[in-house]
Amino acid sequence: MKRDAALRLLAKSVRTDDIVVAVYQTLFDWLEICPRDLNYVATGAMGQGSSHGLGLALANPERRVLVFDGDGSLLMNLGSLATVAGAAPCNLFHFVFANGTYEVNGSHPIPAADRIDFAAMALAAGYSTAEKWDSIDALNSGVQSFLGNPGPAFAELTVEPGRPYRRDYSYIHSYKARDAFRRALNAS
Amino acid sequence: MSGSLAQPVTDEPVGKAPSGRRIINGLIAAGVRFVAAVPDIVTSEGLLWPISSERRLRLIRVCKEDEGVSICAAMSYNNTRSVLLMQQTGLLDSLNAIRAIGVDYGLPVVMLVGLQGKESHLPPDRSTSFGVRIVRPILDVMGIEHSVVETDRDVDAIEHGIEVAYAESRPRVFLIGREPTAK
Numbered sequence: 001m002k003r004d005a006a007l008r009l010l011a012k013s014v015r016t017d018d019i020v021v022a023v024y025q026t027l028f029d030w031l032e033i034c035p036r037d038l039n040y041v042a043t044g045a046m047g048q049g050s051s052h053g054l055g056l057a058l059a060n061p062e063r064r065v066l067v068f069d070g071d072g073s074l075l076m077n078l079g080s081l082a083t084v085a086g087a088a089p090c091n092l093f094h095f096v097f098a099n100g101t102y103e104v105n106g107s108h109p110i111p112a113a114d115r116i117d118f119a120a121m122a123l124a125a126g127y128s129t130a131e132k133w134d135s136i137d138a139l140n141s142g143v144q145s146f147l148g149n150p151g152p153a154f155a156e157l158t159v160e161p162g163r164p165y166r167r168d169y170s171y172i173h174s175y176k177a178r179d180a181f182r183r184a185l186n187a188s
Numbered sequence: 189m190s191g192s193l194a195q196p197v198t199d200e201p202v203g204k205a206p207s208g209r210r211i212i213n214g215l216i217a218a219g220v221r222f223v224a225a226v227p228d229i230v231t232s233e234g235l236l237w238p239i240s241s242e243r244r245l246r247l248i249r250v251c252k253e254d255e256g257v258s259i260c261a262a263m264s265y266n267n268t269r270s271v272l273l274m275q276q277t278g279l280l281d282s283l284n285a286i287r288a289i290g291v292d293y294g295l296p297v298v299m300l301v302g303l304q305g306k307e308s309h310l311p312p313d314r315s316t317s318f319g320v321r322i323v324r325p326i327l328d329v330m331g332i333e334h335s336v337v338e339t340d341r342d343v344d345a346i347e348h349g350i351e352v353a354y355a356e357s358r359p360r361v362f363l364i365g366r367e368p369t370a371k
Contacts, residue, residue, distance in 0.1 A: 043258070044288035051255040055262030055270075058222065058248070079251025087248050178293060182265050 001136045003097055004162030007033045007068075009136060010095075013143055015064065019056050019185070022068035023049040024104050026097045027172065029165045030068060037184035041172040047076025050084060050094060057089035057151075060185070064091050064147070071098040072110045074118060081154075085126030090150040094122070097159050104167065122154035134158035203339030208234030208368035210343045211300075216244050218350035219269045220298075224248045224256035228275035230302030234368030236273060253278030254285035261295040269354060271298045276323050279361070283326070290359035291330055297359040298350050300337075308366050312336060327361055334361040337368075 003026065011034040014020060021040040022030045031039065040056065043049045053067035074080075074096055084092060100113035110116070123130040131146055133139040133155060146153060171177055212235065215223070223239050225247060240247050250256045256272035263270045279286070279301050290297040305317035315321045327334045333353075335345055346362055353360035 040262070042289075042293055044261075044293060045254065045258075045285045048254065048258040048285060048289070051250075051258035052262040054248075054255075055259035056265070058246075058259075059263040059266055059268035077252070077255065080255055083248070083250045083255055173292070175294075178265075185265050 002162035003159040004029050017063055019065045021049050021053045023073050024070050026068045028167050032165050037180045041177045047073050050080040054084050057092040067094045069096045072102040081122050081125035084152050092151045094154045096156050098156055099159050119156040127152050127154045130154040132156045205366050206337050206340050206343050206368045209371050214346040218347045220271055222246050222270035224250050224259045225273040226253050226278050228302035230304050230367055234370050254282040257282050257285040257289055257297055260297045261289045264296050273300045275302045275304050294357050296353040296357050298353050299361045302364045306365050332359050336363045336365045338365040
C-alpha cells in the first residue's frame with residue numbers, strides 16, 4: 001500500500017489529544033497530511049522513536065501514544081521491543097512502516113529485507129498484540145479494533161512511497177517544533 | 189603531562205563511601221519518579237537493587253543505554269523527572285543520542301554513571317583505565333556539566349544538580365567513582 005494513503009487513513013483515527021511520534025520519511029509525509037502540535041518530531045537519533053514513545057506513554061498515561069516507526073529505524077533499536085514489553089504501557093501503539101529500505105539515506109535495502117518479520121518479533125518480545133497489514137483494505141478493517149484494545153500493541157504495515165513529500169529537517173530539529181509540542185502537551 | 193594536580197593522590201580514598209540510600213533519597217527529594225537503567229557492577233548493590241524495591245520510584249529496565257536517553261528526554265516535556273543509571277561504557281555507547289537529544293535539543297537528561305575500573309584512590313583523569321580516563325574530557329568537549337560522587341559528602345550535590353538541570357533544561361552527569369553502600 002502507498003504510505004501516504006495509509007497515513008491519511010490513520011489520520012481519521014487520531015484523536016485530538018493523541019501524541020504521534022513519527023520518524024524519517026513517514027514523519028515528513030505525516031507533517032503534510034496531518035499537521036498538529038501534538039506531533040512529536042524531535043527524536044534526535046535514528047532508531048529512537050520507540051523509546052521516545054515509551055517515555056511519553058509512561059509520563060502521559062491519560063493519552064494514547066502512536067509511534068510511526070520505520071523498519072530501518074526499528075532495526076537500530078530492536079531491544080526497545082523488549083523494553084516496551086517489559087514496561088507494558090497500555091496506551092502505546094507501535095506502527096512500523098516497512099518499506100524494506102533506508103529510504104532517506106539512498107534507498108539501500110535493510111538487512112534481510114525479504115524475510116524479516118517485525119510483527120513476529122514484537123509478539124515474541126511480549127507485546128500484547130501484533131498485526132500485519134499489506135493493503136489499505138486490511139488496514140481499514142483492522143485499525144479501529146487495534147486501537148481499541150490495550151497496548152502495548154504492534155502493527156507492521158507493508159508500504160511503498162506515495163507521492164514525494166518535502167524533507168524539512170530544519171523544522172523537525174527546531175526549537176519551534178519542540179516548543180509547540182511542549183505547549184500543546186501542557187495546555188490542559 | 190606535567191603540572192600540579194587538582195586533587196591529591198593518596199593510597200586510600202578520602203572519606204566514607206557514598207550512601208546509596210542517601211543518593212536515592214536525593215533523587216526522590218528532587219522529584220524524580222522514574223529511573224531507566226542498564227545494570228552496572230559499580231552501582232548494582234548500592235543503587236539498582238534498592239531502587240528496584242523502592243515504591244516511590246518506577247524502574248524501567250532498558251536493553252541499551254541510548255533508549256534511556258530518549259525515555260528521560262521525552263518524559264521531560266511535561267516535567268516528569270527521571271534519571272538514567274548506567275556504566276561509563278553505556279555513556280560512551282550513547283554519545284550520539286546524548287549529543288542530539290541532550291545537547292542539541294537542550295533537554296534535561298540526568299545520568300548517574302558508574303565508573304567501572306576506576307581506582308578508589310585516584311581521580312578519574314588519572315585512572316590507569318583508558319575507558320575511565322577519557323570520560324570527563326569527553327563530557328567537557330560536549331559541554332555537559334558533570335561531577336564525581338566519590339564520598340558521602342559528594343551525594344549532597346545530586347538533588348541540587350537535578351534541580352538545575354531541569355530549571356535550565358540541559359543534561360547533567362554524576363560520575364559514581366566508588367561503589368555506594370547499600371545503606
